[in-house]
Amino acid sequence: MPDDPDFKLQIDVPALSTLADTTDRLLEAGTKGLGSFLSSLCQPGANEMGLLIQDKIRGWRAQNFAKYEPKVARMIEALNIENPRLAPRLLTLAVESASQIEDDDIQNVWAGLLAGSSRSEESAKKSLLFMQILESLSPECVRIIAMSMTPPRCINLSENRGVAFYGNKYALEMVLAQSGCSNPTDLGDVISRLVGLGLLNVASGISEDVCSLVPQPLGANLVARAEGHDMSAKDAYGPAIDFSALSEEERSNICTPIISVTTTIGPRS
Incomplete structure (x- = not known):
């Protein structure tokens, strides 16, 4: 059940691997430039600074994801979706975006779109359009x-x-x-x-x-x-x-x- 702390969405292993790889690449790219800039102003310690920033970003995104995942789980349960399956592309897009958002209203929309997409391949295709729209909305x-x-x-x-x-x-x-x-x-x-x-x-x-x-x-x-x-x-x-x-x-x-x-x-x- 979604209220169970051990509850996890049913996701294929390749989807999780893709998500983990994508997150690591984004974090590395997002902090590498800052590390390079700081290294020109303050040596030594720039590499350690970059790692510290990565750790903070990971922690912040992990907190956001910790709020987001139960929302998806509750939505799937409320919709009575049997055997939900998430497409790797949609999972990556939703988690990448929702984990960078603290606002509950936006997270709720991401949760609804991802939960609805788990019904079928056709549902996933339709949800993708609205996820791409949602990415651009405040x-x-x-x-x-x-x-x-x-x-x-x-x-x-x-x-x-x-x-x-x-x-x-x-x-x-x-x-x-x-x-x-x-x-x-x-x-x-x-x-x-x-x-x-x-x-x-x-x-x-x-x-x-x-x-x-x-x-x-x-x-x-x-x-x-x-x-x-x-x-x-x-x-x-x-x-x-x-x-x-x-x-x-x-x-x-x-x-x-x-x-x-x-x-x-x-x-x-």
């Missing part, structure tokens, strides 16, 4: 995407135009507090980046004291995969909501996406 970006999907509200478009999602309107101060952004300018930069990456809809933005966060299908699918769903956000969070059935207060907090009339914005299934 904790603030991840929190903003999550807020855009709280709660998720699916919209069915015409058959050839896929699916969209309503967004949410929040008080600006709330978004600043929950996202970790220190001021509206920084928040605006984060939103612009997410729009540029295709994770938020262009309807997202700040207007006076209100912040609108509207997910694109790609951002919605990232959230679905991070929660362990082995399907698109449309299937995970559908069916489409009945806007007319919402209360006036609920409608006032919904932000409608801006949809191109010529662009397919999401998968049909």
Whole structure:
């Protein structure tokens, strides 16, 4: 069971060897340059300095990994995945990234993506895309995407135009507090980046004291995969909501996406 301190994910031996070799190479490369620089300023002792830095980095990453592994284990158990298997490439990517991150929100997303990938080869292929996206995101970006999907509200478009999602309107101060952004300018930069990456809809933005966060299908699918769903956000969070059935207060907090009339914005299934 995951709460057992002896619990370990079931991983092929070659995957562990690959991970260990990669970690050692990165640590060596990351400290060698610093050691060379110090050696030109302070002799002797530069080599010992490099080894000390490596030890500290290893210790820090080991602490982060110690938090990360149980998250993956709990997620796999919660998803009832039988005989989970992890592809070496995804395992290396996830552990390399998660072990360098102290932020729980980011680690939780990495845990969800890795856990979901353990179902099958097909699941692993789909998780790889979102792992590569996640590598480029800051904790603030991840929190903003999550807020855009709280709660998720699916919209069915015409058959050839896929699916969209309503967004949410929040008080600006709330978004600043929950996202970790220190001021509206920084928040605006984060939103612009997410729009540029295709994770938020262009309807997202700040207007006076209100912040609108509207997910694109790609951002919605990232959230679905991070929660362990082995399907698109449309299937995970559908069916489409009945806007007319919402209360006036609920409608006032919904932000409608801006949809191109010529662009397919999401998968049909």
